[in-house]
Each structure stands twice: as structure tokens, then as C-alpha cells.
Amino acid sequence: MGSSAPACVGLGADGPAALAGLVSWVLPRARLMRSNGSRAVLSWQDSSGARLLLGLAYGRVADLLPSLAGSLTVRLDGVTHAGGPSVASVASVASPAGRWRRAPFATTLAADVEEHWFLPSGARGRVRGPASLVALGVDVRVVPEGQDAADPLLGPGSLLPYGLLADSGPAPLTRLSGSVLRAETRTVEVTGQAFTVARVLTCGLEVDVCLAVREHPELPPPGSTVLGDVVLVGSLAGRPSRRWLPHRSRRS
Template sequence: MVNPPRWPGIGYSVARSGHDRYLSPVPSNFDCLGLGSLDRDGLNALLQRILPAAELIGESGGIAVRRWTDPSGVRLVFGLRDGRLLELLPSFAGAPGANLTEVRRVSDEMVVADVVDDDGEQVTMLAAAAEQLRLLPAGGVPAAGRASIVALGVGVTVHADEEAFAASDASLLSGGDGGDSEPPAHFVENGWSWPPRMGAESFISYGTFDQENGDPVAQLNGVVLAAGRRTVEATGGEFSVARVRTAGFEADVCLPGDVPTPAPGNVLGGVVYLIADLPFVTAPASVPVSKRRWWSR
């Protein structure tokens, strides 16, 4: 028996009962990309079909990193050693939307980076899984460049506009707790509103708080700039993609097929799993791909 490969984020989900901004049942990352109907055998059959033709994007430490992209934009990123699948990351072919500096690998799960504006001033920090994670040596020189940020909406709700978002529990900084309590004295003294709420374009990257052991999960609230429905050619599954403007960058938010497709001007708010495509991180090599079965039952 061979252990299955490491699949960063495939089954990751977030649930907080009683908070209306989280979907029920909570979707997985695969659901957010129209691949949630695949069972183990279905995924194995898909890999057998697509992996031999997957694009090589680099090799490091004996691990080849390959990437397959469906016409819908859905991606699967593979880590292989001697043709055997070790890692599998679901992703999406998003458009560049973030200027990153100090990009460094902090664990086998994620990178951490500073997000800067056009003048080079830092506006926020994010932690994300990365398609090129294996090509960034741990403790190496930090990288910088223009990146695509993909947010898989494992716990997101859609609001009609900024006003509707501001009136919803999704905007509460406490996640829906404390709304009926009395404001602290310093809130009253300074004339601040209570309970505290997040803006329609706001971002908190939880993975930056515990960089060694954390997950690339964030609270992302943003205004929809464009959106559309996609069908995965390889499987027939459906999902939606929304281009969203949040604090300091733009991201492509992928939503499960059973969530209504947002419209421009809507506000998305909730928990997402972040993935970065870092085209400025490269380590090209020529590595043959074996046609063996990727794992045994």
C-alpha cells in the first residue's frame, strides 16, 4: 500500500455555526473549482489522462513541478519525484492583480509576502499556498514581482452592495459576536460606532499570524468588478469566478456551482483559501513523466 500524495488545501473547509456568512454545508476547495463531484477513482482517472501532458514549470530538490490548465481556467499543480505524484494543489488561472515583495517560503504549505502599492509602499501582508512553492528554497533570498491571487470561497456570502454588506453580520469584526453588548468606554469617548465592522474592501490574512504552522486562510471582503459562470471541460462541473477589489490588490474569487453568480457592484465577504501564482519564480528543468498509476489502492 502506498500512501496517497499530500494535497494542500483540497479538503480544507471552514465552519462557524450561527454566522450567516458561511455556507452550509461548507464547501471544499474542489467544490469552488467545479471538481467537488470527483471521488477518489474519478480523480485518479483524471490524473491518468492529464498529467503526462502537464506543463513543466520547474524542478527543485528532485521534485518536478507540473501544471495542467483546463479551458475553464481550473488548474491542478503537481509535485512529482521520479514520475510519482507527491503533491497536488488545486488552483485557477487568474489575472495578475498584486504587487508582491519579500516573497518567502515559510513552510511546506505556504509563502508569506508583503503587498505594496504602485509607489512601493506596503499596504498589507498575505500568506498563500503557491503554485511555485517548491521552487522557492526555504530560507532563500526573498522574491518580488507581479502575482495572480486566487481566493477559493470556502465560506463566502454575496451582498447586493456596500450598504447591504455594512448592515449584515458578515461585516462584523467579531464575526457576529458582541453585537448586542454595550460598547466599551473608549468607544463611547471617541464617538466610534459599535459594534466594530469591516469595510467592503478589507482583508485579514490569518496565515501571517502563525507562519510556521498556520494555513493560507484569510478574511476577504471585496467589491465585484466582473464575474461569470464557468464549466470545467474535463469533468462538466460548474463554478463561478468573480474579479474582486479588496484592500491593496485584486483577486479572482472562485465560488461553488450552487452559489449564485455575483454581479458587478456586489460585495463578497467571508473566509477564503488563498493561492498565489508567482510567474517571477522559475527553475526550469527537463524531467520525464512516468505513465504509472499515481497511487495504489
């Protein structure tokens, strides 16, 4: 049985009424990230690091994006808005010295980028930088170290970004196989839901994989393998006033 993407970060809701209640609680506590005419993006973050992004259109919630305050372990390069999810090239894991420009190319994939509401179209090559990359484990299993973690679709320690080939356009879906480096359990205060954050090494990248404790009650030990389908969410470092965001007219 799989998990919903929000449940992977402790924000699961059993039905529309529960979801509406959660959103109503979050809205007055969220901070404004950016507004542009009729559009606005708000961000709420729990002490556990669980995060909920809300896209507003004419004052009404039009989009929700569950995420996590992750570490800057990758570099996103050539991010392009695809009318929904944002297609991003993940260039590398940061070296210990933080020398992003010298890091090798890793893979191309599709991810929901927290800033995607304000990414201009046709921006390939201009949107880049250090970022966090979170994988919401919607349909995964944890294989103990030493047991067979073979998969017919991909080799160990690799990614298969099949969301790039979706008929309706790029989707933030990837099949992942990776080795657990460490893991911890966290709890969201407002929902009381627990979730696991596992730092996983895959395809040369360090990714924070989030798992709903309801589906995965045991903490994945180091050396075990996380294998299955994930929803990828990225967040670019820095303030949202970067030059690649839409220009805001200045009025005196």
C-alpha cells in the same frame, strides 16, 4: 455548507476514486514546469483557466494545488518558503502604468504560491515581482448591495490573514470582505463543473475570488459583497528559470 478548494475552480471530486481518476486523466496532459533530482512539478490548465499543479516525488504524486490563470493585479514581495504554504507580502495592486515600485504596501498574508516547491528557504527579500492572487471561496456568502454585510471579525473591504497564526505553521487561510467589480461563469470541460470568477476589491487589492456554482448558483452582481473564509493561491509572473530557483548543474 462550504466548498472544497478544488470545487471552487470546477475540479471537485466526490471521493478518493473520483480524485484518482481526475489525476490519472490530467497527468499525461500536464506540462513540466521544473524538475530537480527526485522532485518535479507539472501544470495542467483547462480552457476555462482552471489549473491543477502536481508535485511529484520519485515519480509519484505527492501534492496537488488547484489554482486559476489569473491576472497580474498584485506584487508579491519577500516571499519565504515556510515548509508548506509560502508566506508572502502583498505589496500592492499594479497601477495603470504598471509602476510596481511606486505602489504602496498593502498587507502581509500567507498564500500557496504555485512555485513554492522550488522556493529556497531563507529567501526573504530576494523573491518578488508581479503576481496573480486567487481566493478560493471555501466558506463564503454573497451579500447583495445595500444589505448588511457586517462581520464581527473585520470591517468592509478588508482582509484578516488568520492563517499566519496557525499553530502548525502558516496556512493559506484568510477571512475576506470585498466588493464585486464583475463576475462571470466558466465551465471545466473534463469535469463539466461550473464555477464563478468574481473580481473583488479588498484592502486596496484586486483579487479573483472563485466560487463553486453548486454552492453559489447565482452570479454575484457588481456592488455586492463577498464575505467569508478563502484559501489564497498566488502565482509569480515570468518563467520558472528565475535566478531565485535552485541552481541546476550544467552537464555537457
